[in-house]
Amino acid sequence: MLKSTKYNTILYFLSILAFIMAFIIVIPLILAFIYQDGNNIYQAFYYTIIISLITGTILKLPTDPENIYIDLTTAMLLCATGWIIVSLLGALPFMIGIEKSFIDSFFEAVSGFTTTGITVFTGLDLMPKSIIFWRSLMQLLGGLGILTFFLLISTRAQGETWQLFSAESHKINVSRPVPNIFKTVKILWMIYLGFMFLESIILIFLGLSVFDAFTHSFTTLSTGGFSHYDASIAHYANSGYSHYILIEYIITFFMFLGGVNFLLHFRFFTGNYKSIKNNSELKTFIKLILYSTIFITILIIILNTAGNFNAEEIFRKTLFQVTSIITTTGFGTHDINSTFFPAAARQIFLVFMLIGGSVGSTAGGIKVMxxxxxxxxxxxxxKKIYLPDHAVLPVTLDQGIIDSDEINKLTGLFSFWLVLIVVGGIITSIFSDLDGWQAFSGMFSAMGNIGPFFFSVEKMASLSPIIKMTYIIGMLAGRLEILPIIILFTKKAWEK
Amino acid sequence: MLKSTKYNTILYFLSILAFIMAFIIVIPLILAFIYQDGNNIYQAFYYTIIISLITGTILKLPTDPENIYIDLTTAMLLCATGWIIVSLLGALPFMIGIEKSFIDSFFEAVSGFTTTGITVFTGLDLMPKSIIFWRSLMQLLGGLGILTFFLLISTRAQGETWQLFSAESHKINVSRPVPNIFKTVKILWMIYLGFMFLESIILIFLGLSVFDAFTHSFTTLSTGGFSHYDASIAHYANSGYSHYILIEYIITFFMFLGGVNFLLHFRFFTGNYKSIKNNSELKTFIKLILYSTIFITILIIILNTAGNFNAEEIFRKTLFQVTSIITTTGFGTHDINSTFFPAAARQIFLVFMLIGGSVGSTAGGIKVMxxxxxxxxxxxxxKKIYLPDHAVLPVTLDQGIIDSDEINKLTGLFSFWLVLIVVGGIITSIFSDLDGWQAFSGMFSAMGNIGPFFFSVEKMASLSPIIKMTYIIGMLAGRLEILPIIILFTKKAWEK
Ligand SMILES: [K+]
Ligand SMILES: [K+]
Known part of the structure; x- marks a missing residue:
């Protein structure tokens, strides 16, 4: 038995995660049988299940389920190590089944579970379907994973764990949805999976194969953006799907839903409409999408950069790209670097990548709130300057006061975010021949869990393992909102 | 007589500024006679003096010197309007003497007084010498101008004016140099001008003409970066000056001095060495320059990007460019976009542009502190995460506690800084054919009072007046640290 409560707690929960993984891998295994993907693939999933079970058992052996205590440090360490162990196990099917290198498999798994959507695999259309399915499923799991983690951990933690992430905690703290946190989590997942099934069914009705409909719904609602088509969602227009216009609008709508705080979806389905109507983040999020779409559409028409496309096409393409970018999904129906979009549009895209979706959503970025x-x-x-009485003016949002401490945390996070992007950019420059702008874009995309970047997919696949490792840290730091990754590398956090 | 104390105060000080301008313009007028620049130029300076005197008189007429009160809002309005009126008057010699358009002349004057150093004038080598001299002199005046303004205003203001700018106030507040602020300002100017004369004399000894030595010293210590040579400081190497190596090192050293807090120079000359030794900002500033120079030099040697240059040349070029960029001077001895510098070096340059020099120095940027x-x-x-006792941990710097309020102010400033750069970038994109990256670089250079940007000088000169106006606002916002410019456009600040 472990003496340290901290180590005991971490290993205990990591073992649970490993067992859950063993259980989940059964799904792609079944798919492998259905699609007759062959012995190599069956074995890949078998071995992954076995290794997950062994890992879970080994981790569980020294632990004592009575000696569990989750303070803030433990929660953060658990968060970081949890994402890593799940990605390591999730990488096994790629290593065993399609003989990818360790670093590429781990990269792809982290890109999946963090819903980043950067791929280092080429020839996706020729891959076994169960492998493609597993890639998409990782994003589905990762999408709501982080919110689930916070909510579950909170049942066992001291009050301060609510404070894990400034803005997240702000939302959850103010209005904890129901007393029973397990019930909340269950309802959230039901909503999430409900949306996913709804999107899948609509897409099947619009002519997609069942496989395509599900894999793309997985990566829509999780704002992950993995697609097994080189042209991403433009594939359906290019390949002559008759309902491709509706397909694009439907995917736009569900990307939007993925970018909204899921606690708002929760409130919608529990009939609390008022708090949705007054939610400033949602309002800003909708305004950002609408105004920028209208602005860019008009700009394209005035500057006449679209060639033969008509107004509806311009509007649809703009709306899709804007929504895909601000929700950090990364799907595309038109190359954002083409001359179709004027330079001003591309600048707005860049800013939207930085902003990202809502707090409590599946999106990445800094978050609208x-x-x-x-x-x-x-x-x-x-106001403090021109108001003569120098009253203490609080910063308020949605009738709540944001205290200085929360703003300090935000500032700290944001500055470290910048530092990581700069360090990542410099490492990329040193170990590759990419130019300055391209080098920054890789780490920027990783940290924001965005997906697209300003060099070719083949180039990304061929980068040095040192750069890939840097991006892995970047993807994790972005998804876990930095602090857990810092704590992971802080010696003092591991003491006692 | 004006009833409003606020308007009375502002007009009173603006009139003083106009009179000072009339007085200062006598210097380039004398130069014009010495260099026989012709009647057009004499008239340009005459008219400027007369218009300045008339402006000063008109502004002074309705004011009452007894009815002066400077609160924070008034100080900010004064700061913004002061920089604008001085730039408007300073633009007159360009409009009258060399028949430049209003917008170009105003742009050049703002670029001068804010020590930005972006030029929209072409054919500088053919211009009358007194005009070139006036361009450089504006930078000399602007360089120490902002610190002077804070210090002088503070004698008449309430305590809160000390808080004008978070970090500035922090330094000044903690250790107000001497009780008599006028004496302090006098000593600061003596140090500043002393450095300037010292640099000029050394440069004359090293073979520069008296004219070149002074105009370049003006723009070295002010970290302004105006040069009338297309090749900037590389001119001296290119034109076969035998001491060009020493010239480059000397200019590097004085750029460095310009990037240091002048209150530290003050302490040095008043014998307070201890506080200099313990100054964390100075330490970081020196470390940033040294470590990055060593790193980039080694990188160039390893990657062998320098061609025929030897190690000393690589070191010297790197040190010069690093110092020029972090002090936001903008002088050059080697094109920072050439392949001489690897991509990683260019990324460091970009970050250094953002950082800028020290608080209380003549440099722009966010500032090292x-x-x-x-x-x-x-x-x-x-620390707050892993320290179990959750003690209230203050943020400390140089044995002083930085309170939350100050950090909030910093965060507010920084976020608005980003917003302005984005807005400027988008405006540039809409009204020009520059690509996204180039468009950002223009506003970035303006806001940081840096100088260099990622498109050609001819292109800058040919940009739409709307973009030039945007950059003018950007240069002023950068130099005055944003708040005064916001207050200028805040209706409520003008009330009462
Ligand atoms: K993504
Ligand atoms: K400059």
Whole structure:
């Protein structure tokens, strides 16, 4: 038995994660049988299940289920190690089944579970279907994974764990949906999977194969963006699907849903419409999408950069790309670097990549709410100058006061976010021949869990393992909102 | 007489600024006579003096010197309008003497007084010498201008004016140099001008003409970066000056001095060495320059990107460019976009442009101290997680506590800084054919008072007046640290 409560707690929960993985891998295994993917693939999933079970058992052996205590440090360590162990196990089918290198398999798994969507695999259309399915399934699991983790951990943690992430905690803290957290998590997953099935069924009706419909729904709602078509969603227009216009609008709508705080979806389905109507983050999120789409559409028409496309096509392509980018999904129906989009549009895209979706959603980026907080903070600073009585002016959002501590945390996170992007960019420059702008874009895409970057997919696949390892850390740091990854490398956090 | 104390105060000080301008313009007028620049130029300076005197008189007429009160809002409005009126008057010699358009002349004057160093004038080598001299002199005046403004205003202001700018106030507040602020300002200018004369004399000894030595010293210590040679400082190597190596090292050294907090220079000359030794900002500033120079030099040698250059040449070129960029001077001895510098070096340059020099120096950018504060803040956030007793941990710097309010202000400033760069980039994209990256670089250079950008000087000169106006606002916002420019456009600040 482990003496340290901290190590005991971490190993205990990691073993549970390993067992869950063994259980989940059964799904792609069944798919492998259905699609007759061959012995290599069956074995890959068998071995993954066995290794997961062995890992779970070994991790569980020294632990004592009575000696569990989750403080903030433990929760963070658990968060970081949890994502890593799940990605390591999730990488096994790629290593065993399609003989990819360790680093590429691990990269792909981290890109999956963090819903980043950068791929280092080429020839996806020729791959076994169960492998493609597993790639998409990882994104589905990762999408709601982080919110689940926070909610579950919170049942066992002290009050401070609610504070794990400034803005997240703000939302959850103010209005904890129901007393029973397990019930909340269950309902959230039901909503999430409900959306996923709804999208799949609609897409099947619109002519997609069952396989395509599910794999793409997985990566729509998780804002992951994996697609096994080189042309991404443009594939359906290119390949002559008669309903491709509706397909594009439907995927746009579900990407949008993936970018909304799932606690708002929860409230919608539990009849609490009022708090949705007054939610400032949702309002800003919708405004950002609508205004920028209208602006860019008009700009394209005025500047006449679209060639033969008509107004509806321009609007649809713009709406799709804007939604895909701000939700950090990374699907595409038109190359965002083509001259179709004027330079101003491309700049807006870049800013939207940085912003990302809502807090509590499956999206990456800095998150719209944090942007709102910064905006409020700035207004307060201005007011402080011209208001003569120098009253203590709080920063408020949705009738709640954001305390200085929360703003400090946000500032700290944001500055470290910048530092990591810079370090990642410099490492990329040193170990590759990419130019400065391209080098930055790789780490930027990884940290924001976005997907697209400003060099070719083949180039990404061929990068040095040192760069890939850097991006892996970047993807994890982005998804886990930095602090758990820092704590992972902080010696003092492991003590005692 | 004006009833409003606010308007009375602002007009009173603006009139003083106009009179000072009339007085200063006498210097380039004398130069014009010495260099026989012709009647057009004499008239340009005459008219400028007369218009300045008339402006000063008109502004002074309705004011009452007894009815002066400077609160924070008034100080900010004064700061913004002061820089604008001085630039408007300073633009007159360009409009009258060399028949430049209003927008180009105003742009050049703002670029001068804010020490940005972006030029929209072409054919500088053919221009009358007194005009070139005036361009450089504006930078000399602007360089120490902002610190002077804060210090002078503070004598008449309430305590809160000390808080004008978070980090600035932090330094000044903690250790107000001497009780008599006028004496301090006088000593600071003596140090500044002393450095300037010293550099000029050394450069004359090294073979520069008296004219070249002074105009370049003006723009070295002010970290302004105006040069009337297309090749900037590389001119001296290119034109066969035998001491060009020493010239480059000397200019590097004085750029460095310009990037140091002038209150530290003050302490040095008043014998307070201890506080210099313990100054964390100075330490970080020196470390950033040294470590990056060594790193880039080694990288160039390893990657063999320098061709025929020897190690000393590589080191010298790197040191010069690093110092020029981090101090936001913008002088060059080697094109930073050439393959001489590997991509990693160019990324470091970009980051250094963002960082800028020290607080209280003549440099632009975010400032090294703010970077230090962010670093401390982040460390504190990490400590808060693993320290079990949850003590209130202050963010400390140089034995002083940085309070949350100051960090909030910093965050507000920084976020608005980003917003302005984005807005400027989008405006540039809409009204020009520059690509996304180039479009950003223009506003980035303006906001950081840097100088260099990623498109040609001819292109800058030919940009739409809308873009030039945007950059003018950007240069002013960068130099005045944003808040005064926001207050200028805030209706409520003008009330009462
Ligand atoms: K993504
Ligand atoms: K400059």
């Amino acid at each position: 944090r942007l709102n907080i910064l905006g409020r903070l700035f207004k307060r600073e201005i | 703010r970077l230090n504060i962010l670093g401390r803040l982040f460390k504190r956030e990490i």
